[in-house]
Amino acid sequence: MTALLAYTIFGLVTGGAYAVVAGGLVLTYSTSKVFNVGHGAIGMVMAFLYWELAENRGLPQWLALLIVVGGCAPLFGLLIERFVMRRLAGAPVGITLVAGVGVLVGLIGAAQAIWPPQARPVRPFLDQYGVHIGQSFVSGHDLVTLLCAVLVAGGLYILLNRTRTGLAMRACVDAPELAALYGTRPYRLSALSWAIGSALAALGGILLTPVVQLDYVTMTLLVITAYTAALVGRLRSLPWTFVGALGLGLVQSYAVAYLPSSPFWIAFRAAIPALLLFVVLLAMPQSPLRIGGVRGSRGVAVPTGLATGVGAAIFLGVVLALALLVDGVVAGQLALGLVFGIVLLSMVLLTGYGGVVSLGQFTFVGVGAVTVARLGSSSPLALLAGAAVAAAIGALIALTVLRVSGLYLALATLGFAQLMDKLVLQSPIAFGVRGSLQVPKLVGSPAAQLILAAGVFAVVGAGVLAVRRGRLGRRMIAVKDSSAACATLGMNVRWIRVWVFSLSAAIAGLAGGLFAQLRETVAASDFQLFNNLPLLLFAVIAGVTSVSGAALGGLLLMLLPVLQSGFPAFAGAAVVLLGVAAAGLARDPNGLVSWFFRAWSWRRA
Amino acid sequence: MSMLRVEGVTVRFGEVTAIDDVTLSASPGVTGLIGPNGAGKTTLFDVISGLRKPSAGRVLLDDADITAKGPHQRSRLGVARTFQRLEVFGSLTVWENVVVALESRRRSSRLASELLDRVGIAEFAANQADTVPTGAARLLELARALATDPQLLLLDEPSSGLDRAETDAFGELLQQLSAEGRAVVLVEHDMDLVMNYCDHVHVLNLGRLLTSGTPSEIRSHEGVREAYLG
Numbered sequence: 001m002t003a004l005l006a007y008t009i010f011g012l013v014t015g016g017a018y019a020v021v022a023g024g025l026v027l028t029y030s031t032s033k034v035f036n037v038g039h040g041a042i043g044m045v046m047a048f049l050y051w052e053l054a055e056n057r058g059l060p061q062w063l064a065l066l067i068v069v070g071g072c073a074p075l076f077g078l079l080i081e082r083f084v085m086r087r088l089a090g091a092p093v094g095i096t097l098v099a100g101v102g103v104l105v106g107l108i109g110a111a112q113a114i115w116p117p118q119a120r121p122v123r124p125f126l127d128q129y130g131v132h133i134g135q136s137f138v139s140g141h142d143l144v145t146l147l148c149a150v151l152v153a154g155g156l157y158i159l160l161n162r163t164r165t166g167l168a169m170r171a172c173v174d175a176p177e178l179a180a181l182y183g184t185r186p187y188r189l190s191a192l193s194w195a196i197g198s199a200l201a202a203l204g205g206i207l208l209t210p211v212v213q214l215d216y217v218t219m220t221l222l223v224i225t226a227y228t229a230a231l232v233g234r235l236r237s238l239p240w241t242f243v244g245a246l247g248l249g250l251v252q253s254y255a256v257a258y259l260p261s262s263p264f265w266i267a268f269r270a271a272i273p274a275l276l277l278f279v280v281l282l283a284m285p286q287s288p289l290r291i292g293g294v295r296g297s298r299g300v301a302v303p304t305g306l307a308t309g310v311g312a313a314i315f316l317g318v319v320l321a322l323a324l325l326v327d328g329v330v331a332g333q334l335a336l337g338l339v340f341g342i343v344l345l346s347m348v349l350l351t352g353y354g355g356v357v358s359l360g361q362f363t364f365v366g367v368g369a370v371t372v373a374r375l376g377s378s379s380p381l382a383l384l385a386g387a388a389v390a391a392a393i394g395a396l397i398a399l400t401v402l403r404v405s406g407l408y409l410a411l412a413t414l415g416f417a418q419l420m421d422k423l424v425l426q427s428p429i430a431f432g433v434r435g436s437l438q439v440p441k442l443v444g445s446p447a448a449q450l451i452l453a454a455g456v457f458a459v460v461g462a463g464v465l466a467v468r469r470g471r472l473g474r475r476m477i478a479v480k481d482s483s484a485a486c487a488t489l490g491m492n493v494r495w496i497r498v499w500v501f502s503l504s505a506a507i508a509g510l511a512g513g514l515f516a517q518l519r520e521t522v523a524a525s526d527f528q529l530f531n532n533l534p535l536l537l538f539a540v541i542a543g544v545t546s547v548s549g550a551a552l553g554g555l556l557l558m559l560l561p562v563l564q565s566g567f568p569a570f571a572g573a574a575v576v577l578l579g580v581a582a583a584g585l586a587r588d589p590n591g592l593v594s595w596f597f598r599a600w601s602w603r604r605a
Numbered sequence: 606m607s608m609l610r611v612e613g614v615t616v617r618f619g620e621v622t623a624i625d626d627v628t629l630s631a632s633p634g635v636t637g638l639i640g641p642n643g644a645g646k647t648t649l650f651d652v653i654s655g656l657r658k659p660s661a662g663r664v665l666l667d668d669a670d671i672t673a674k675g676p677h678q679r680s681r682l683g684v685a686r687t688f689q690r691l692e693v694f695g696s697l698t699v700w701e702n703v704v705v706a707l708e709s710r711r712r713s714s715r716l717a718s719e720l721l722d723r724v725g726i727a728e729f730a731a732n733q734a735d736t737v738p739t740g741a742a743r744l745l746e747l748a749r750a751l752a753t754d755p756q757l758l759l760l761d762e763p764s765s766g767l768d769r770a771e772t773d774a775f776g777e778l779l780q781q782l783s784a785e786g787r788a789v790v791l792v793e794h795d796m797d798l799v800m801n802y803c804d805h806v807h808v809l810n811l812g813r814l815l816t817s818g819t820p821s822e823i824r825s826h827e828g829v830r831e832a833y834l835g
Contacts, residue, residue, distance in 0.1 A: 299696065471708050478694045478705045485692040485746075488654050489706045489753055490680035 006136040007257040008250065013142040015249020016149030017207040019242045021222070022229035023152050024200025026241050027160075029230070031169045031193035034085050035093075035407050037100030040223025041107035042080075042198050043205025044216060046073045048111050050206045051120050051214055061125060069203045077198030081191045084583045091587065093406045094357040098540050099586040101359075105533050106579020108216050113572025122209040145207045152200060153242050159196075160238070169193060217530050224418065225252075227411055228277040231284070248276060263433065267422050274418035281412050284404055299352070299545045300594050308465050312458040315551075319454035323447040331446035332518070333558055338453035339514045341554025344539050345460050345547065346507035351536075352545035352589065353468060354500045355480030357410040359532050360417030364390040364505040366527030367420075368512025370430045373437035378517035383442075383510055390509020391502045393420075398501035402494045405483075417529045425524040436523035439516040449518055456514060460507055461547040467503075476500055534560065534575075537582040543591025552593055607632045608788040609653065609757050614662030616648055616812075623648045625812040626662070631757070635779050635789045637799040637820070640809035641833055646792045647689050649809070650759050653790075654686045655679045666757065681710075683756030687746035687763055689792070695735030699726065699745055702734050706752035720748040725774055740766035744775075751782075758782065758789045764798055776802050800824065808832070 025039050036042075046068050054064035080103060088096050126140025160166035169189045204226075205219060212218055225248050232244025255272055259265045268275075303311060319338075323331055343365055350356050368386030375382045401412040426433050443452050467473045475496055479486050483493045516522045538557045543549025560578070564571035585591065607630035616624040624645040629638075638646050651657035653664055655676035663672045671679055694702050703717040721727045724744040729737045734745060743763050750758060764772050772795065779802045782789050793799050799806060800820045808815040808823060810832040816823065823829055 474697060474701055474705045474708070477696050478702075481694040481696055482692040484656055484676075485688065485694070485749075486705075486709075487656070487676035488680055488684075488686050489709050489749065490677050491709045492675075492677045 002135045003257060005134055007253045009133065009136055009138055009142065011250035011253030012246060013138075013145050013249070014208075014211060014253060015246035016146045017204050017211075018225050018229055018249055019149045019245035020152050020200050020207065021204030022226040022233075022241050022245050023156055023238060024197040024204070025223075025226050025230045026233060026235060026238055027156060027200070028193050028197035029235050032081070032085060032089075032190045034088065034096045035100065035235070036103075036197065037097060037223075038080075038103035038107060039197070039201050039226065040205075040220045041104040042073065042076065043201035043208075043223070044219035045107050045111050046076075046198075046202030047122075047205035047209050047214060047219060048115050048120075050202075051122055051209070052115070055120065055122060061123070065206065068206065069199050073198045073202035074195035077194040077196070078191050080198070081194035085194065086187060086190070087587065092355070093410070094351065094355060095586045095589070097357050097359075097407070097410055098536060098589075099583045101533050101536055102579040102582030102584075102586065104220060104579070105537060106576045106583065108220060109572045109575025109577075109579060111216050111572075113576065120214040122206075122214060124210040141207075141210060148203060148207060149242070152203070153238070156238050165189070165192070221418075221529065224277055224414070225273045227414075228273060228280050231277070231280045231408075231411070234284075244280075248273070251276065264427070267426060267433070271419050271422035274415040274422070277411065277415040278400075278419065281401060281404055281408055281415065284408060300543070300549075300590050300597050302468050303465060305466070305469070308462050312462055316454055316458055319450060323450045328446040331450045333562060334555070335446065335449040335453040335518055336515075337555035337558035338450070338457045338551070339511050339518060339554070340535075340557045341457050341551045342453075342460055342511035342514065343508050343535065344542070344544070344550035344553045344557075345457070345464050346504040346511070347536070347539045347544055348547065348550050349464055349467065349476075349507065350500060350504035351539065352549075353473060353480070354476045354497070354504075356497070356500070357536070358413040358504075359410055359536065360413040360420070360529075361504075361508055362527050362532045362535055363417045363420045363425075363529075364394060364508035365512035365515060366425050366430075366524070367393055367505075368509030369439075369516035369522045369527070370425065370437070370512075371509070372513040372516045373439045373522060374430075376440070378440055378442040378513065380442075383513035383517075386513035387506040387510040390512065391506035394505025395498055395502040397505075398498040402498070414529070414532075417532055421524065421528050425527055431522070431524040433524075436521050437516075439520055439522060441520060442517045453514060453518070456510070457551065460510070461550070464507075465547060472496075472499065534578060537578055539591075540589055541578075541581050541585050541591055543589070543593040545590050546593055546597075548596075549591050549593040553591075608667060609790070610665040610668075611649070611653065612663045612665065614649070614652055614659045614664070616645070616652060616657065617660045623812055624652070624659070627809070627812070627814045628662075629807045629814055629817060631788045631790050632805075633786050633788045634783045634804040635791055635802050637803035637806035638790055638792045638809065639794075639796075639799055639806060639823075640815070643811070644809040645812040646809055647761055650686055650761055650790075650792065653757075653759060654684055680753055680755075683754075684759070685750035685753045685755035685757070686759035687743065687750055687761055689761040691739070691742050691746065693734040693742050693745055693749075695733070697734055698730065699732055699734050699737060699741075700730040702745055703748050703752050706749045710753050712752065712754070716752065720751055721745075723751070724748045724778065725771070738766065740768070740771060743767070744771075747778075756787060758787055759792075760789060761792045762794060763791070764793060764795045772798060 021043060025036060029035050049072060050064050050068045053059045053067060054061050084099055084103060088099055124139060124141035125144045129140035131138050160170060212222060229241050229245035229248055233241030252272055255269050259269060343361065347361055350358055367390045371386035371389045372378055372382045375385060397416050401409060404412060424430055431437055443449055475491065479493050479496050486493050534557060538553040542553030542556060560574060564574055609631040611627060611629050614624055614627050640646055652659045655674060663670055666682055671682060700717055703720050704714045707714050707716055721730055724747050726741045726744045729741050743766055747763060764775055767775060776798060779789060791803065803820055806820055806823045807817045808829050815828055815832060816826055
């Protein structure tokens with residue numbers, strides 16, 4: 001009984017901190033219709049800043065808290081709103097998501113550059129105080145957390161329901177132009193909501209540091225719990241979001257207390273936030289088919305079959321020449337770049353053509369790699385088996401989340417990636433918790449690896465273009481532009497999505513097999529959730545609508561760690577640059593390669 | 606015999622009742638569905654085509670209850686529609702828009718040029734669909750709907766954006782479709798078009814069926830004038 005009480009209090013306290021973070025997320029979403037994926041990263045950076053002021057520079061805790069939550073965080077929110085999000089007003093959900101991921105990755109890079117890895121203990125608030133409830137002790141920090149949650153809940157409620165500003169904020173979501181006619185200034189309101197949102201992310205982050213430790217990725221991904229809480233409130237209702245947050249805190253606390261401590265259950269506990277995200281998404285009502293207005297996007301020109309053949313021949317010729325000229329190290333790196341390029345081809349299909357943003361594509365690469373590793377062979381048949389297993393899992397995930405679309409679907413892929421990482425890839429049937437697997441090479445020399453990767457890339461790339469020119473490609477784009485019209489023309493749009501998911505997963509799985517035999521040693525950490533984010537960013541920066549974009553993106557993705565180890569001082573800066581570039585370029589998914597195409601057609605004209 | 610029957614359909618959005626217990630039918634030929642803005646015409650189309658579930662009531666096609674069926678299943682039973690707010694596939698060419706529809710019904714893509722010709726927009730075939738004028742885009746939606754070879758065709762304000770000559774051509778096309786034995790339901794603000802080409806007209810006002818009758822009966826109906834003039 002005593003234990004139950006103690007764990008209940010602990011759960012409520014953690015839930016209270018989640019509620020603060022989730023409240024900020026709902027506020028920014030409900031006033032700007034941009035779901036801030038980088039919300040957790042803002043909290044993370046602000047928590048580091050708090051450490052810097054309160055622990056490193058020795059400022060009093062309350063002063064540091066005031067400076068960070070009352071000054072730096074709102075200011076940062078204003079900057080993000082002004083320079084990233086405002087330009088994306090009314091953009092499709094995929095674009096705002098990518099911009100948010102850009103912010104997230106950029107912030108992690110910045111934090112790593114400013115605060116190199118080391119242990120950073122943070123003192124809890126009021127640590128000399130506390131009260132006893134029965135036999136359990138509630139610390140001063142716990143009380144502060146609960147108090148903050150109550151104040152934030154009350155404050156947000158009053159702001160939105162009892163003030164003119166709040167009324168105007170709610171009006172602006174529905175019709176910004178109309179609200180502007182009545183004298184409100186939508187930008188100012190949106191800026192205000194971003195400022196408050198970031199302040200709440202910072203407050204929640206700081207309150208949680210004594211619980212979760214100051215770490216770049218852990219704290220950033222803590223936001224998954226906030227996402228889940230916000231989804232309980234359907235991204236609109238603050239009271240339900242708070243209920244959701246407290247519930248999540250309790251579930252996690254009870255899981256720590258009462259689940260057995262075998263390795264499986266330890267992994268299971270780590271997967272609880274993602275699992276709950278999934279459950280909440282499955283309980284969402286069917287998304288209605290959106291009606292209203294022409295949507296279209298200008299892709300890069302699709303080459304004919306002949307042009308594809310010529311292009312592939314030139315590409316293979318160039319690679320062959322390179323294989324003969326460059327040394328083994330460079331050949332191996334280029335081969336890796338092209339393997340990443342194949343992963344990006346899977347995103348050309350899914351995101352570029354199908355308009356579905358996946359935050360879990362690297363997981364399918366992991367599935368392909370595990371399959372090949374477990375088969376103990378890298379024969380072409382084993383590679384195909386890897387593709388087949390990935391395709392089956394891709395179909396399964398698409399079937400599970402058949403009901404949701406857009407933002408919810410993207411979040412589902414995120415939850416899926418986290419679940420697969422914790423429950424499957426790190427389990428004994430795959431790599432094991434810190435384990436790795438050996439994979440025999442299919443071909444020996446780096447030059448041969450390069451030619452192999454280029455050959456597969458050319459075949460898959462030609463295949464992707466053939467799909468685009470054919471029936472399935474037309475359907476995918478039709479579904480992206482108007483699912484409602486597709487349905488009234490007799491297409492079962494959900495099945496088309498299952499096909500696309502499955503095909504795309506197959507390509508990623510194939511790339512996974514190639515990756516495994518190229519690396520020879522693979523581990524679960526190669527495919528963790530976070531690796532998906534740079535993948536998505538490079539896809540968008542290089543161009544997610546074309547095969548050449550995939551090749552360029554793959555090479556850039558391979559170059560990132562090479563450059564980082566070559567110039568360690570700029571390792572963080574490179575990641576910041578990546579995030580900034582993606583946030584800036586998100587508007588045009590045709591990416592950098594489309595500039596080359598345009599320059600080329602201009603020359604010929 | 607009526608091909609389409611809507612029985613006691615009610616649609617509520619929260620507190621607001623958009624359609625209130627509407628019963629009407631449509632037979633082969635052209636049936637007009639008119640009413641002031643906000644009368645519930647488009648919402649009724651959404652219910653008939655399966656994009657929106659009614660709060661109450663049934664939709665019957667050839668006497669079979671299709672209320673529980675999804676939009677793609679209804680399409681396969683012969684229901685097609687166009688949209689008041691355009692839903693063309695903007696990233697595809699005009700020709701590809703029609704081909705997608707043909708392919709979804711396993712019909713030959715060679716019919717596409719014929720269909721574009723029939724609605725009079727063959728000149729735009731190679732243009733990306735989000736670049737063509739509104740009138741042409743409306744006709745493209747019609748061509749795309751016809752590509753499914755529908756028995757019941759729901760047209761939502763097809764003539765807005767068309768000039769006089771194009772509207773006349775469209776009227777002739779309506780007659781042809783009617784002669785082919787299809788049931789066409791026309792939501793339209795162009796009263797000349799409604800009066801000249803419809804066999805039967807239903808009038809909706811504020812979500813309720815105000816009256817039904819032949820065009821001349823509707824023209825002389827007191828309540829209809831009041832509804833329009835407020």
